[in-house]
Amino acid sequence: xxxxxxxxxxxxxxxxxxxxxxxxxxxxxIDNGRIMEIGPEKEGDIFSCxxxxxxxxxxxxxxxxxxxxxxxxxxxxDLIPWLKEIWxxxxxxxxxxxxxxxxxxxxxxxxxxxxxxxxMYFNPKDVAELSEIYGIKVSAGPxxxxxxxxxxxxxxxxxxxxxxxxxxFSPIINVHSLYAVSEETLKLARQLFEELGLGIHIHVSxxxxxxxxxxxxxxxxxxxxxxxxxxxxxxxxxxxxGWISSWExxxxxxxxxxxxxxxxxxxxxATGGFFPLKEMLARGINVALGTDGPATNNxxxxxxxxxxxxxxxxxxxxxxxxxxxxxxRMATLGGRKAVRxxxxxxxxxxxxxxxxxxxxxxxxxxESNLNSILxxxxxxxxxxxxxxxxxxxxxxGLYDSRLKQIYAELTTIQESLS
Amino acid sequence: xxxxxxxxxxxxxxxxxxxxxxxxxxxxxIDNGRIMEIGPEKEGDIFSCxxxxxxxxxxxxxxxxxxxxxxxxxxxxDLIPWLKEIWxxxxxxxxxxxxxxxxxxxxxxxxxxxxxxxxMYFNPKDVAELSEIYGIKVSAGPxxxxxxxxxxxxxxxxxxxxxxxxxxFSPIINVHSLYAVSEETLKLARQLFEELGLGIHIHVSxxxxxxxxxxxxxxxxxxxxxxxxxxxxxxxxxxxxGWISSWExxxxxxxxxxxxxxxxxxxxxATGGFFPLKEMLARGINVALGTDGPATNNxxxxxxxxxxxxxxxxxxxxxxxxxxxxxxRMATLGGRKAVRxxxxxxxxxxxxxxxxxxxxxxxxxxESNLNSILxxxxxxxxxxxxxxxxxxxxxxGLYDSRLKQIYAELTTIQESLS
Numbered sequence: 001x002x003x004x005x006x007x008x009x010x011x012x013x014x015x016x017x018x019x020x021x022x023x024x025x026x027x028x029x030i031d032n033g034r035i036m037e038i039g040p041e042k043e044g045d046i047f048s049c050x051x052x053x054x055x056x057x058x059x060x061x062x063x064x065x066x067x068x069x070x071x072x073x074x075x076x077x078d079l080i081p082w083l084k085e086i087w088x089x090x091x092x093x094x095x096x097x098x099x100x101x102x103x104x105x106x107x108x109x110x111x112x113x114x115x116x117x118x119x120m121y122f123n124p125k126d127v128a129e130l131s132e133i134y135g136i137k138v139s140a141g142p143x144x145x146x147x148x149x150x151x152x153x154x155x156x157x158x159x160x161x162x163x164x165x166x167x168x169f170s171p172i173i174n175v176h177s178l179y180a181v182s183e184e185t186l187k188l189a190r191q192l193f194e195e196l197g198l199g200i201h202i203h204v205s206x207x208x209x210x211x212x213x214x215x216x217x218x219x220x221x222x223x224x225x226x227x228x229x230x231x232x233x234x235x236x237x238x239x240x241x242g243w244i245s246s247w248e249x250x251x252x253x254x255x256x257x258x259x260x261x262x263x264x265x266x267x268x269x270a271t272g273g274f275f276p277l278k279e280m281l282a283r284g285i286n287v288a289l290g291t292d293g294p295a296t297n298n299x300x301x302x303x304x305x306x307x308x309x310x311x312x313x314x315x316x317x318x319x320x321x322x323x324x325x326x327x328x329r330m331a332t333l334g335g336r337k338a339v340r341x342x343x344x345x346x347x348x349x350x351x352x353x354x355x356x357x358x359x360x361x362x363x364x365x366x367e368s369n370l371n372s373i374l375x376x377x378x379x380x381x382x383x384x385x386x387x388x389x390x391x392x393x394x395x396x397g398l399y400d401s402r403l404k405q406i407y408a409e410l411t412t413i414q415e416s417l418s
Numbered sequence: 419x420x421x422x423x424x425x426x427x428x429x430x431x432x433x434x435x436x437x438x439x440x441x442x443x444x445x446x447x448i449d450n451g452r453i454m455e456i457g458p459e460k461e462g463d464i465f466s467c468x469x470x471x472x473x474x475x476x477x478x479x480x481x482x483x484x485x486x487x488x489x490x491x492x493x494x495x496d497l498i499p500w501l502k503e504i505w506x507x508x509x510x511x512x513x514x515x516x517x518x519x520x521x522x523x524x525x526x527x528x529x530x531x532x533x534x535x536x537x538m539y540f541n542p543k544d545v546a547e548l549s550e551i552y553g554i555k556v557s558a559g560p561x562x563x564x565x566x567x568x569x570x571x572x573x574x575x576x577x578x579x580x581x582x583x584x585x586x587f588s589p590i591i592n593v594h595s596l597y598a599v600s601e602e603t604l605k606l607a608r609q610l611f612e613e614l615g616l617g618i619h620i621h622v623s624x625x626x627x628x629x630x631x632x633x634x635x636x637x638x639x640x641x642x643x644x645x646x647x648x649x650x651x652x653x654x655x656x657x658x659x660g661w662i663s664s665w666e667x668x669x670x671x672x673x674x675x676x677x678x679x680x681x682x683x684x685x686x687x688a689t690g691g692f693f694p695l696k697e698m699l700a701r702g703i704n705v706a707l708g709t710d711g712p713a714t715n716n717x718x719x720x721x722x723x724x725x726x727x728x729x730x731x732x733x734x735x736x737x738x739x740x741x742x743x744x745x746x747r748m749a750t751l752g753g754r755k756a757v758r759x760x761x762x763x764x765x766x767x768x769x770x771x772x773x774x775x776x777x778x779x780x781x782x783x784x785e786s787n788l789n790s791i792l793x794x795x796x797x798x799x800x801x802x803x804x805x806x807x808x809x810x811x812x813x814x815g816l817y818d819s820r821l822k823q824i825y826a827e828l829t830t831i832q833e834s835l836s
Contacts, residue, residue, distance in 0.1 A: 068782070069782065071782060071787065071790075071791070071795070072782075072783075072784075072786075072787025072788075072791050072794070072795075073786070073787055075741070075742065075790035075794070076738055076741035076742055076743075076790065077738060078737055078738045104781070111779075266733075267729035267732050267733045268728070268729055268732060268794070269732075270732035270733075270735065270736045270737050271736070272733075272736040297794065298790065298791070298794040298795050299794065299795050304722075308729070310686070311682060311685035311686055311726070312685070312733065314685050314686060314687075314688035315684075315688075315690075317688065318688050318689070318690040319496055319688050320494055320495060320496045320497075320688050323493070323494035324493065325494075360818065360821070360822060361529075361799070361821075362825075363522070363821070363822075363824075363825025363826075363828060364486070364487065364489060364490075364826075364828035364829035364831070364832050365490075365825075365829060366490075366829055366833050366836075368491070368832075368836060369489065369490025369491055369832065370490075372489075372490035372494065373489070373490050373716070376490070376493070376715065376716040376717065377489070377490075377716050379797055379799065381779070381797065381799040403778070403779075404778060404781075406781075407780075407782050407783075408781075408782075410781060410782035411781065411782035411783060411784055413782070414784050414786075414787065415784050
């Protein structure tokens with residue numbers, strides 16, 4: 001079934017989770033990239049969604065798309081020896097490897113129902129181009145990381161990338177972390193942050209080691225450093241926060257910054273700590289979910305992150321106050337708020353960014369257990385279609401042969417590393 | 419492709435993980451339910467495994483197959499109120515609901531590459547019948563649970579079930595837990611255990627509350643109680659063990675009993691505690707993996723348990739000593755040892771119980787990262803075929819229409835509960 005550039009209707013959706021409520025057996029009329037109506041009406045072409053659940057498009061709020069060529073490479077090392085292996089390869093990686101990796105990541109994410117992602121890596125121009133080819137929304141920019149890249153080069157590249165905004169691409173300032181850049185680099189980042197009015201995206205308090213280094217250098221804690229450097233505010237997106245203190249949580253709240261929880265990555269890399277999900281949600285802090293990169297998770301499946309976020313919370317607290325509904329909200333609305341994209345809900349006027357979930361391998365499904373099924377049973381493999389700005393950007397199988405080709409190339413690349 | 423009742427060869431398997439080593443581009447000759455040869459030779463019919471990874475058949479070592487009708491029902495409650503809801507329904511559930519549920523579970527497990535499972539529920543005769551219909555290996559028996567069932571009835575039923583052993587069905591003695599049965603019931607169980615020579619399968623030290631109750635009643639810890647009652651030995655399979663003490667670990671070791679780790683269920687039900695995976699493996703205790711029931715996980719996917727076992731371990735220990743290879747071993751050989759089934763490895767003479775993983779959505783795959791890809795990326799949805807005793811019992815799509823029908827019925831049932 002094709003979607004033409006005119007009004008059309010998703011008909012007979014078994015369930016629609018709007019972000020607020022669950023509707024049964026309803027239609028969604030879409031025109032000009034937006035949701036026009038939800039209800040019994042139809043208009044234009046018909047696209048049957050019988051046997052499907054329609055949810056707001058998923059967002060992967062923290063990843064490194066260019067790392068697929070390293071997926072599984074030297075896995076199961078402890079973090080520090082692993083990072084050494086990875087950084088030594090990254091310093092000599094060819095641009096071609098990274099572009100192919102980003103393309104694989106984009107295909108995987110679309111096939112997992114992901115409609116947008118925040119990317120931290122070194123190939124933002126590739127990613128901007130790929131975002132237009134594949135129709136996925138991306139926030140990306142070059143990454144300040146002093147040991148690998150000259151910060152003045154990054155500053156220059158950032159200024160170029162900042163002019164590339166399009167319907168799919170939003171430039172963002174990436175700073176690897178407080179421990180991996182100098183104070184001088186932070187000044188460059190702040191200058192860009194103020195001048196360009198863009199978001200800033202940074203790893204914060206991922207490890208205990210980081211906390212120690214930051215405290216040693218600045219005498220204060222990481223979120224406090226961000227504030228003192230003028231980098232904390234409603235445009236700040238912080239990934240990890242596993243070692244954040246209670247007073248820093250209050251700072252995140254008062255400065256209206258955003259937190260990205262990456263439970264699988266934190267667990268797999270054995271970083272210890274504990275993302276204070278319950279405390280953050282209780283304070284109304286915006287929390288999004290991220291898979292982290294394909295070499296640290298190793299999947300790019302936000303459904304699995306939804307489940308993991310709940311599991312980890314319960315392991316820590318021995319109680320069930322955070323549940324499926326919170327998980328879905330973080331995976332949809334949370335991610336959009338972080339990058340200040342409208343939508344993340346299914347309502348009249350919202351952008352038609354939708355993930356269509358095939359019900360055939362999920363059951364039994366009722367109105368009451370729908371959120372639970374989506375969070376604890378579904379995976380990205382249950383996605384049949386992904387719609388972004390009203391365009392059908394993915395249907396099951398669409399990129400199978402391209403993905404096969406890329407995986408073959410990446411296999412050769414990874415084999416050449418060892 | 420069909421498999422006839424004569425020698426045949428799985429040809430051109432991209433990878434074979436034998437349990438010990440990884441072979442590339444090889445063939446497996448199968449005859450009379452067993453592996454005859456691994457290497458370049460071919461014999462009989464040809465079954466191409468190009469694009470596939472062949473691994474020893476997965477085992478789900480702890481589940482409650484009859485609970486699919488409750489999947490997602492009143493989810494996200496704390497454990498105690500949730501159990502109350504569930505037990506009140508279970509006391510009035512119709513046999514038909516439970517049989518349908520077990521059938522759905524079996525189809526789901528086969529489609530996830532699971533070749534055998536240990537079941538604790540109330541419909542062992544159904545399960546025995548279904549195991550023959552579907553060709554999956556099952557260990558099951560009626561369950562001692564005093565508040566729901568008269569133990570003398572269970573004793574009687576167990577004696578009937580003990581005569582039903584077949585090529586797919588092995589009777590097992592199920593005791594719900596030490597806290598849910600009386601001392602008198604334990605005596606019945608022991609009598610059966612000695613008389614019938616069967617395995618015994620029991621929830622042990624799942625919650626802190628349980629520990630308290632057992633300590634209060636017996637003055638000693640749960641594994642100690644099992645020992646004192648003559649129920650601990652090489653035929654004992656204990657699920658959960660999240661609250662086991664260090665001296666009980668030594669008992670498990672010295673008595674050669676088996677542990678089943680169910681990480682997702684423990685986390686989702688917020689039972690606290692911590693399964694001492696690293697300590698058990700270090701002592702050479704046999705550890706298997708279980709999904710627990712479809713109402714507590716809520717999937718029946720052992721690939722996801724493999725990943726969760728590693729993630730949870732690393733969250734607890736901040737180091738990466740337990741990894742992908744351990745996870746695969748627990749999911750294959752570990753489960754088989756628990757029920758004293760031969761196999762769990764791919765070698766000459768072993769039963770041909772095999773899970774065939776489609777590589778198309780997994781990449782890049784090299785000899786070095788194969789275990790990592792299987793553990794951290796793959797899910798049951800990557801299974802193309804499941805072979806048990808040389809028979810092709812599942813190929814993708816085989817039971818789609820039956821499953822759809824069952825899910826529809828279970829939906830109606832679950833809707834009628836609220």
